[in-house]
Amino acid sequence: MSEDVINSAAAPGPVPTVSVVLSQALISLFPGASMRVTVTAATVGEMIDALDARWPGMGDRLRDSQPSVRRHINIFCDGNRTQLATPLREGASVFVLTAVSGG
Protein backbone atom coordinates (compact mmCIF):
# COMPACT_ATOMS: atom_id res chain seq x y z
CA MET A 1 0.00 0.00 0.00
CA SER A 2 1.22 3.52 -0.69
CA GLU A 3 1.39 6.06 2.07
CA ASP A 4 -0.79 9.15 1.84
CA VAL A 5 -0.26 12.46 3.62
CA ILE A 6 -3.32 14.31 4.80
CA ASN A 7 -3.14 17.90 6.00
CA SER A 8 -5.75 18.62 8.61
CA ALA A 9 -7.68 21.86 8.35
CA ALA A 10 -7.72 21.89 12.11
CA ALA A 11 -7.00 24.45 14.70
CA PRO A 12 -4.46 27.26 14.37
CA GLY A 13 -0.99 26.81 15.79
CA PRO A 14 1.33 23.82 15.62
CA VAL A 15 -0.64 20.65 15.04
CA PRO A 16 1.01 17.28 15.59
CA THR A 17 1.78 15.10 12.63
CA VAL A 18 0.94 11.46 13.34
CA SER A 19 1.18 8.18 11.47
CA VAL A 20 -2.01 6.15 11.22
CA VAL A 21 -2.32 2.47 10.37
CA LEU A 22 -5.80 1.42 9.23
CA SER A 23 -7.20 -2.10 9.38
CA GLN A 24 -7.68 -4.10 6.20
CA ALA A 25 -11.41 -4.46 6.99
CA LEU A 26 -11.75 -0.67 7.02
CA ILE A 27 -9.87 0.10 3.85
CA SER A 28 -11.80 -2.62 2.03
CA LEU A 29 -14.84 -0.34 2.40
CA PHE A 30 -13.09 2.55 0.65
CA PRO A 31 -11.57 1.66 -2.71
CA GLY A 32 -8.23 3.39 -3.11
CA ALA A 33 -7.70 3.92 0.61
CA SER A 34 -4.21 3.41 2.02
CA MET A 35 -3.36 1.21 4.96
CA ARG A 36 -0.75 3.72 6.16
CA VAL A 37 -1.42 7.44 6.18
CA THR A 38 0.08 10.53 7.79
CA VAL A 39 -2.25 13.21 9.14
CA THR A 40 -2.02 16.38 11.16
CA ALA A 41 -4.42 16.25 14.08
CA ALA A 42 -4.37 17.35 17.71
CA THR A 43 -6.85 14.71 18.94
CA VAL A 44 -8.23 11.36 17.88
CA GLY A 45 -11.46 13.11 16.89
CA GLU A 46 -9.54 15.45 14.60
CA MET A 47 -7.68 12.48 13.17
CA ILE A 48 -11.03 10.90 12.24
CA ASP A 49 -12.12 14.22 10.70
CA ALA A 50 -8.97 14.19 8.57
CA LEU A 51 -9.57 10.62 7.45
CA ASP A 52 -13.18 11.48 6.59
CA ALA A 53 -12.07 14.48 4.55
CA ARG A 54 -9.77 12.21 2.54
CA TRP A 55 -12.21 9.31 2.20
CA PRO A 56 -15.78 10.62 2.68
CA GLY A 57 -17.85 8.34 4.90
CA MET A 58 -14.90 6.87 6.81
CA GLY A 59 -15.80 9.01 9.81
CA ASP A 60 -19.17 7.32 10.14
CA ARG A 61 -17.51 3.91 10.12
CA LEU A 62 -15.30 4.83 13.10
CA ARG A 63 -17.41 7.24 15.16
CA ASP A 64 -21.05 6.98 16.19
CA SER A 65 -23.54 9.79 16.76
CA GLN A 66 -23.05 10.02 20.55
CA PRO A 67 -20.34 10.96 19.48
CA SER A 68 -17.91 8.22 20.54
CA VAL A 69 -15.46 5.87 18.91
CA ARG A 70 -17.64 2.93 17.83
CA ARG A 71 -17.90 0.25 20.50
CA HIS A 72 -16.06 -2.42 18.55
CA ILE A 73 -13.43 -0.16 17.02
CA ASN A 74 -10.18 0.16 18.94
CA ILE A 75 -7.92 3.13 18.29
CA PHE A 76 -4.57 2.70 20.00
CA CYS A 77 -1.87 5.29 20.49
CA ASP A 78 1.34 4.64 22.39
CA GLY A 79 -0.08 1.33 23.49
CA ASN A 80 -3.23 2.77 25.00
CA ARG A 81 -6.85 2.61 23.82
CA THR A 82 -7.99 6.15 23.07
CA GLN A 83 -11.20 8.18 22.99
CA LEU A 84 -12.19 11.04 20.69
CA ALA A 85 -10.77 13.68 23.00
CA THR A 86 -7.43 11.90 23.54
CA PRO A 87 -4.65 14.29 22.53
CA LEU A 88 -2.04 13.18 19.99
CA ARG A 89 1.63 14.02 20.27
CA GLU A 90 3.98 14.87 17.45
CA GLY A 91 5.24 11.74 15.74
CA ALA A 92 2.78 9.36 17.41
CA SER A 93 1.79 6.09 15.77
CA VAL A 94 -1.97 5.43 15.82
CA PHE A 95 -3.51 2.04 15.06
CA VAL A 96 -7.18 1.76 14.01
CA LEU A 97 -8.25 -1.82 14.67
CA THR A 98 -11.39 -3.93 14.69
CA ALA A 99 -12.07 -5.53 18.08
CA VAL A 100 -12.88 -9.19 18.56
CA SER A 101 -16.62 -9.38 17.86
CA GLY A 102 -19.20 -10.93 15.56
CA GLY A 103 -20.49 -14.46 15.16
Added chain:
Amino acid sequence: MVHKVLLLVGTKKGAFIVESDARRAEWSIRGPFCETWPINHVIGDPATGTIYAAGGNEWFGPAVWKSTDLGTTWTHSSAGLKYAEGETPIKAAWSLARAGNVLYAGVEPAGLFRSTDDGQSFEHVSGLRDHPSRSGWVPGAGGMILHSIVPHPTDPQQVWIAISTAGAFYTADGGHSWQPRNRGTRADFMPEDQRYPEFGQCVHSLVMSPGDGEWLYQQNHCGMYRSRDGGQQWESIEAGLPSSFGFPAAVHPRDPRTLFLVPLNGDIAGRFMPEGRTAVYRTRDAGDSWTALREGLPQQNAFFGVLRQALTTDPLSPAGVYFGTNTGQLYASGDEGDSWTCVTATLPPIYSVETLALPA
Protein backbone atom coordinates in the same frame (compact mmCIF):
# COMPACT_ATOMS: atom_id res chain seq x y z
CA MET B 1 -41.93 -9.02 -21.01
CA VAL B 2 -39.82 -10.29 -18.13
CA HIS B 3 -36.47 -11.63 -19.20
CA LYS B 4 -34.78 -12.26 -15.89
CA VAL B 5 -35.88 -12.78 -12.29
CA LEU B 6 -33.51 -11.86 -9.47
CA LEU B 7 -34.01 -13.00 -5.90
CA LEU B 8 -32.40 -10.42 -3.63
CA VAL B 9 -31.38 -12.22 -0.46
CA GLY B 10 -30.22 -10.57 2.75
CA THR B 11 -28.33 -12.85 5.14
CA LYS B 12 -26.34 -12.78 8.33
CA LYS B 13 -23.18 -12.77 6.22
CA GLY B 14 -23.84 -10.52 3.26
CA ALA B 15 -26.27 -10.07 0.38
CA PHE B 16 -26.71 -12.65 -2.36
CA ILE B 17 -28.32 -12.44 -5.79
CA VAL B 18 -30.01 -15.56 -7.11
CA GLU B 19 -30.87 -15.36 -10.78
CA SER B 20 -33.05 -17.19 -13.31
CA ASP B 21 -34.73 -16.60 -16.62
CA ALA B 22 -38.49 -16.15 -16.71
CA ARG B 23 -39.08 -19.91 -16.53
CA ARG B 24 -37.73 -19.84 -12.98
CA ALA B 25 -36.55 -23.44 -13.22
CA GLU B 26 -32.77 -23.08 -12.88
CA TRP B 27 -31.05 -20.64 -10.57
CA SER B 28 -27.50 -19.36 -10.20
CA ILE B 29 -26.12 -17.71 -7.08
CA ARG B 30 -23.76 -14.73 -6.77
CA GLY B 31 -22.34 -13.32 -3.55
CA PRO B 32 -21.69 -12.66 -0.77
CA PHE B 33 -21.84 -8.92 -1.38
CA CYS B 34 -21.63 -5.92 0.96
CA GLU B 35 -18.34 -7.12 2.52
CA THR B 36 -20.27 -9.91 4.30
CA TRP B 37 -22.04 -7.41 6.56
CA PRO B 38 -25.29 -8.64 8.12
CA ILE B 39 -27.87 -7.46 5.59
CA ASN B 40 -31.42 -7.17 6.83
CA HIS B 41 -33.19 -6.22 3.60
CA VAL B 42 -32.39 -5.98 -0.10
CA ILE B 43 -34.74 -4.37 -2.63
CA GLY B 44 -34.56 -3.58 -6.32
CA ASP B 45 -36.07 -0.72 -8.27
CA PRO B 46 -37.68 -2.23 -11.39
CA ALA B 47 -37.60 1.17 -13.11
CA THR B 48 -33.82 1.55 -12.92
CA GLY B 49 -32.46 -1.87 -11.93
CA THR B 50 -30.71 -0.30 -8.95
CA ILE B 51 -30.35 -2.58 -5.94
CA TYR B 52 -30.31 -1.27 -2.36
CA ALA B 53 -29.28 -3.22 0.75
CA ALA B 54 -29.86 -2.26 4.39
CA GLY B 55 -27.56 -3.52 7.08
CA GLY B 56 -25.43 -2.91 10.08
CA ASN B 57 -22.04 -4.19 11.09
CA GLU B 58 -20.79 -4.81 14.64
CA TRP B 59 -17.67 -2.78 13.93
CA PHE B 60 -18.67 -0.13 11.43
CA GLY B 61 -22.31 0.66 12.22
CA PRO B 62 -25.32 1.08 9.91
CA ALA B 63 -25.31 1.70 6.18
CA VAL B 64 -27.41 1.50 3.06
CA TRP B 65 -25.54 -0.16 0.22
CA LYS B 66 -26.27 0.43 -3.45
CA SER B 67 -25.40 -1.26 -6.73
CA THR B 68 -26.25 0.15 -10.14
CA ASP B 69 -24.81 -2.80 -12.06
CA LEU B 70 -26.86 -5.68 -10.65
CA GLY B 71 -24.42 -6.44 -7.89
CA THR B 72 -21.05 -6.28 -9.61
CA THR B 73 -19.95 -3.19 -7.67
CA TRP B 74 -21.36 -1.58 -4.53
CA THR B 75 -21.14 1.69 -2.65
CA HIS B 76 -22.36 2.43 0.86
CA SER B 77 -23.55 5.45 2.79
CA SER B 78 -24.83 6.39 6.20
CA ALA B 79 -24.63 10.12 5.64
CA GLY B 80 -27.41 11.62 7.74
CA LEU B 81 -28.43 8.24 9.07
CA LYS B 82 -28.10 9.33 12.67
CA TYR B 83 -30.00 10.67 15.64
CA ALA B 84 -29.06 13.73 17.67
CA GLU B 85 -25.95 13.67 19.83
CA GLY B 86 -26.55 11.87 23.12
CA GLU B 87 -29.32 9.61 21.80
CA THR B 88 -28.72 5.90 21.39
CA PRO B 89 -26.86 5.55 18.09
CA ILE B 90 -28.40 3.67 15.18
CA LYS B 91 -27.27 0.08 15.20
CA ALA B 92 -28.50 -1.07 11.79
CA ALA B 93 -30.66 -0.21 8.81
CA TRP B 94 -33.48 -2.72 8.76
CA SER B 95 -35.98 -2.11 6.02
CA LEU B 96 -36.13 -0.27 2.70
CA ALA B 97 -38.92 0.96 0.45
CA ARG B 98 -38.92 2.96 -2.75
CA ALA B 99 -41.74 5.47 -3.36
CA GLY B 100 -41.28 7.54 -6.50
CA ASN B 101 -37.95 9.32 -6.14
CA VAL B 102 -37.82 8.73 -2.39
CA LEU B 103 -35.91 5.89 -0.76
CA TYR B 104 -37.12 5.15 2.79
CA ALA B 105 -35.00 3.37 5.38
CA GLY B 106 -36.26 1.99 8.69
CA VAL B 107 -33.65 1.57 11.40
CA GLU B 108 -32.91 0.21 14.87
CA PRO B 109 -33.57 1.83 17.34
CA ALA B 110 -36.84 2.47 15.59
CA GLY B 111 -36.97 5.47 13.32
CA LEU B 112 -37.62 6.38 9.71
CA PHE B 113 -35.22 8.08 7.31
CA ARG B 114 -35.70 9.37 3.79
CA SER B 115 -33.29 9.88 0.90
CA THR B 116 -34.12 12.07 -2.07
CA ASP B 117 -30.71 11.67 -3.75
CA ASP B 118 -30.91 7.94 -4.46
CA GLY B 119 -29.33 6.76 -1.24
CA GLN B 120 -26.34 9.09 -1.13
CA SER B 121 -27.65 10.83 2.00
CA PHE B 122 -30.59 10.56 4.37
CA GLU B 123 -32.74 12.85 6.48
CA HIS B 124 -34.64 11.89 9.60
CA VAL B 125 -38.45 11.77 9.31
CA SER B 126 -38.56 13.11 12.83
CA GLY B 127 -42.32 13.36 13.14
CA LEU B 128 -42.56 9.66 13.93
CA ARG B 129 -40.20 9.74 16.91
CA ASP B 130 -41.89 12.93 18.05
CA HIS B 131 -45.17 11.03 18.44
CA PRO B 132 -46.39 11.28 22.04
CA SER B 133 -46.61 7.50 22.33
CA ARG B 134 -42.86 7.07 21.88
CA SER B 135 -42.06 7.06 25.57
CA GLY B 136 -44.21 3.92 25.77
CA TRP B 137 -42.51 2.00 22.98
CA VAL B 138 -40.90 -1.17 24.35
CA PRO B 139 -38.24 -3.23 22.54
CA GLY B 140 -39.21 -6.75 21.58
CA ALA B 141 -36.88 -9.75 21.58
CA GLY B 142 -35.36 -8.59 18.30
CA GLY B 143 -34.80 -5.05 19.52
CA MET B 144 -36.72 -1.86 18.82
CA ILE B 145 -36.86 -1.91 15.05
CA LEU B 146 -38.82 -0.24 12.30
CA HIS B 147 -39.20 -3.18 9.95
CA SER B 148 -42.12 -2.46 7.63
CA ILE B 149 -42.50 0.55 5.32
CA VAL B 150 -45.58 0.61 3.11
CA PRO B 151 -45.95 3.62 0.80
CA HIS B 152 -49.34 4.39 -0.75
CA PRO B 153 -49.41 3.24 -4.40
CA THR B 154 -50.15 6.70 -5.80
CA ASP B 155 -50.09 9.34 -3.03
CA PRO B 156 -46.54 10.00 -1.78
CA GLN B 157 -47.89 11.77 1.30
CA GLN B 158 -49.34 8.55 2.69
CA VAL B 159 -47.11 5.94 4.33
CA TRP B 160 -47.75 3.14 6.81
CA ILE B 161 -44.93 1.78 9.00
CA ALA B 162 -44.68 -0.85 11.70
CA ILE B 163 -42.42 -1.06 14.72
CA SER B 164 -41.73 -3.91 17.10
CA THR B 165 -42.99 -3.33 19.71
CA ALA B 166 -44.92 -0.12 19.17
CA GLY B 167 -47.44 -1.12 16.49
CA ALA B 168 -48.49 0.26 13.14
CA PHE B 169 -48.57 3.99 12.37
CA TYR B 170 -49.85 6.02 9.44
CA THR B 171 -49.06 9.44 8.03
CA ALA B 172 -51.13 11.37 5.50
CA ASP B 173 -48.82 14.39 5.38
CA GLY B 174 -45.50 12.99 4.30
CA GLY B 175 -44.33 12.07 7.77
CA HIS B 176 -44.96 15.26 9.73
CA SER B 177 -47.70 13.69 11.85
CA TRP B 178 -48.56 10.07 12.57
CA GLN B 179 -51.54 8.14 13.90
CA PRO B 180 -51.52 4.68 15.49
CA ARG B 181 -53.37 2.13 13.32
CA ASN B 182 -53.79 -0.82 15.66
CA ARG B 183 -57.51 -0.99 16.46
CA GLY B 184 -58.60 -4.62 16.58
CA THR B 185 -55.16 -6.18 16.99
CA ARG B 186 -54.31 -7.98 20.22
CA ALA B 187 -51.47 -7.67 22.67
CA ASP B 188 -51.71 -11.04 24.43
CA PHE B 189 -48.63 -10.21 26.48
CA MET B 190 -50.54 -7.48 28.34
CA PRO B 191 -52.92 -7.94 31.30
CA GLU B 192 -56.33 -9.26 30.27
CA ASP B 193 -58.08 -5.91 30.44
CA GLN B 194 -55.37 -4.13 28.40
CA ARG B 195 -55.08 -6.39 25.38
CA TYR B 196 -56.38 -3.93 22.77
CA PRO B 197 -54.27 -0.82 23.41
CA GLU B 198 -54.00 2.14 21.05
CA PHE B 199 -50.33 1.29 20.47
CA GLY B 200 -47.77 -1.20 21.76
CA GLN B 201 -48.77 -4.22 19.67
CA CYS B 202 -45.99 -6.38 18.32
CA VAL B 203 -46.44 -6.22 14.57
CA HIS B 204 -44.12 -8.65 12.77
CA SER B 205 -44.94 -7.75 9.17
CA LEU B 206 -47.22 -5.24 7.47
CA VAL B 207 -48.05 -5.51 3.74
CA MET B 208 -50.42 -3.87 1.27
CA SER B 209 -52.38 -5.61 -1.45
CA PRO B 210 -52.34 -4.25 -4.99
CA GLY B 211 -55.13 -1.76 -5.53
CA ASP B 212 -56.20 1.55 -4.11
CA GLY B 213 -54.23 1.57 -0.87
CA GLU B 214 -57.01 0.41 1.39
CA TRP B 215 -56.29 -3.32 1.79
CA LEU B 216 -53.64 -4.19 4.34
CA TYR B 217 -52.62 -7.42 5.99
CA GLN B 218 -50.38 -8.03 8.95
CA GLN B 219 -48.70 -10.91 10.69
CA ASN B 220 -48.59 -9.98 14.32
CA HIS B 221 -46.88 -11.65 17.28
CA CYS B 222 -50.46 -12.25 18.39
CA GLY B 223 -52.45 -13.21 15.32
CA MET B 224 -52.98 -12.56 11.64
CA TYR B 225 -55.17 -9.64 10.51
CA ARG B 226 -56.70 -7.85 7.53
CA SER B 227 -57.91 -4.31 7.11
CA ARG B 228 -60.02 -2.93 4.31
CA ASP B 229 -59.76 0.72 5.34
CA GLY B 230 -56.05 1.45 5.47
CA GLY B 231 -55.59 0.04 8.94
CA GLN B 232 -58.25 2.06 10.74
CA GLN B 233 -59.84 -1.22 11.81
CA TRP B 234 -58.34 -4.72 11.80
CA GLU B 235 -60.06 -8.08 11.95
CA SER B 236 -58.57 -11.47 12.75
CA ILE B 237 -58.00 -13.97 9.93
CA GLU B 238 -56.23 -16.63 12.00
CA ALA B 239 -59.09 -19.18 11.99
CA GLY B 240 -57.95 -22.20 10.00
CA LEU B 241 -54.24 -21.64 10.61
CA PRO B 242 -52.11 -23.91 12.83
CA SER B 243 -51.08 -21.08 15.14
CA SER B 244 -51.48 -17.37 15.64
CA PHE B 245 -47.71 -16.83 15.47
CA GLY B 246 -45.35 -16.21 12.58
CA PHE B 247 -43.21 -13.48 11.07
CA PRO B 248 -43.65 -12.78 7.34
CA ALA B 249 -46.59 -12.03 5.07
CA ALA B 250 -46.58 -11.64 1.29
CA VAL B 251 -49.28 -10.39 -1.05
CA HIS B 252 -50.10 -11.54 -4.56
CA PRO B 253 -48.95 -9.13 -7.30
CA ARG B 254 -52.46 -8.69 -8.72
CA ASP B 255 -55.13 -10.33 -6.55
CA PRO B 256 -55.84 -8.39 -3.34
CA ARG B 257 -57.61 -11.38 -1.82
CA THR B 258 -54.59 -13.69 -2.07
CA LEU B 259 -52.09 -13.72 0.80
CA PHE B 260 -49.24 -16.02 1.80
CA LEU B 261 -48.16 -16.67 5.41
CA VAL B 262 -45.76 -19.04 7.16
CA PRO B 263 -47.20 -19.78 10.62
CA LEU B 264 -44.74 -21.15 13.16
CA ASN B 265 -45.58 -23.41 16.08
CA GLY B 266 -45.74 -20.65 18.70
CA ASP B 267 -43.85 -17.84 20.32
CA ILE B 268 -42.61 -19.87 23.32
CA ALA B 269 -42.74 -23.30 21.63
CA GLY B 270 -39.53 -23.07 19.61
CA ARG B 271 -40.67 -20.88 16.71
CA PHE B 272 -40.25 -23.54 14.02
CA MET B 273 -42.52 -25.32 11.54
CA PRO B 274 -45.59 -26.82 13.26
CA GLU B 275 -44.87 -30.50 13.97
CA GLY B 276 -41.60 -30.12 12.05
CA ARG B 277 -43.55 -30.13 8.75
CA THR B 278 -42.98 -27.20 6.40
CA ALA B 279 -46.01 -25.39 4.98
CA VAL B 280 -46.78 -22.06 3.40
CA TYR B 281 -50.41 -21.09 3.90
CA ARG B 282 -52.36 -19.39 1.13
CA THR B 283 -55.74 -17.73 1.16
CA ARG B 284 -57.66 -16.82 -1.98
CA ASP B 285 -60.50 -15.13 -0.08
CA ALA B 286 -58.73 -12.51 2.04
CA GLY B 287 -58.27 -14.85 4.97
CA ASP B 288 -61.69 -16.47 5.26
CA SER B 289 -60.13 -19.85 4.46
CA TRP B 290 -56.61 -21.25 4.15
CA THR B 291 -54.79 -23.95 2.19
CA ALA B 292 -51.55 -25.54 3.42
CA LEU B 293 -49.04 -25.74 0.56
CA ARG B 294 -46.54 -28.55 1.17
CA GLU B 295 -45.57 -30.16 -2.16
CA GLY B 296 -41.80 -30.21 -2.43
CA LEU B 297 -41.25 -28.87 1.09
CA PRO B 298 -39.65 -30.97 3.87
CA GLN B 299 -42.30 -32.80 5.85
CA GLN B 300 -40.19 -34.05 8.70
CA ASN B 301 -37.52 -32.58 10.95
CA ALA B 302 -38.08 -29.03 9.68
CA PHE B 303 -37.01 -27.18 12.80
CA PHE B 304 -36.41 -23.84 11.16
CA GLY B 305 -38.25 -20.57 10.97
CA VAL B 306 -38.87 -17.91 8.34
CA LEU B 307 -38.10 -14.35 9.42
CA ARG B 308 -40.22 -11.26 8.87
CA GLN B 309 -38.80 -10.10 5.54
CA ALA B 310 -37.98 -13.54 4.12
CA LEU B 311 -41.19 -14.35 2.19
CA THR B 312 -42.10 -12.66 -1.08
CA THR B 313 -43.70 -12.96 -4.51
CA ASP B 314 -42.70 -11.94 -8.02
CA PRO B 315 -44.86 -10.06 -10.57
CA LEU B 316 -44.99 -12.84 -13.18
CA SER B 317 -48.06 -14.89 -14.11
CA PRO B 318 -48.47 -17.29 -12.47
CA ALA B 319 -46.79 -15.52 -9.59
CA GLY B 320 -43.62 -16.91 -8.10
CA VAL B 321 -43.43 -17.29 -4.33
CA TYR B 322 -40.15 -17.50 -2.44
CA PHE B 323 -38.97 -17.89 1.13
CA GLY B 324 -35.68 -18.24 2.97
CA THR B 325 -35.15 -19.92 6.31
CA ASN B 326 -33.13 -18.91 9.32
CA THR B 327 -31.01 -22.00 8.61
CA GLY B 328 -30.01 -20.88 5.11
CA GLN B 329 -32.40 -22.73 2.81
CA LEU B 330 -34.06 -20.90 -0.07
CA TYR B 331 -37.28 -22.29 -1.58
CA ALA B 332 -39.02 -21.24 -4.79
CA SER B 333 -42.42 -21.85 -6.34
CA GLY B 334 -43.27 -20.87 -9.90
CA ASP B 335 -46.96 -21.76 -9.56
CA GLU B 336 -48.25 -19.54 -6.76
CA GLY B 337 -47.20 -22.00 -4.05
CA ASP B 338 -48.72 -25.19 -5.42
CA SER B 339 -45.28 -26.82 -5.67
CA TRP B 340 -41.81 -25.94 -4.43
CA THR B 341 -38.15 -26.61 -5.09
CA CYS B 342 -35.13 -25.98 -2.90
CA VAL B 343 -32.89 -23.48 -4.70
CA THR B 344 -30.07 -23.85 -2.20
CA ALA B 345 -29.66 -25.17 1.33
CA THR B 346 -26.27 -23.70 2.11
CA LEU B 347 -26.65 -19.96 2.53
CA PRO B 348 -26.07 -18.20 5.86
CA PRO B 349 -29.19 -17.55 7.98
CA ILE B 350 -31.58 -15.69 5.66
CA TYR B 351 -33.03 -12.40 6.89
CA SER B 352 -34.89 -11.27 3.76
CA VAL B 353 -35.95 -12.23 0.24
CA GLU B 354 -37.27 -9.82 -2.38
CA THR B 355 -37.61 -10.08 -6.16
CA LEU B 356 -36.54 -7.89 -9.05
CA ALA B 357 -38.03 -8.77 -12.44
CA LEU B 358 -36.12 -7.26 -15.36
CA PRO B 359 -37.23 -6.84 -18.96
CA ALA B 360 -35.22 -8.05 -21.92
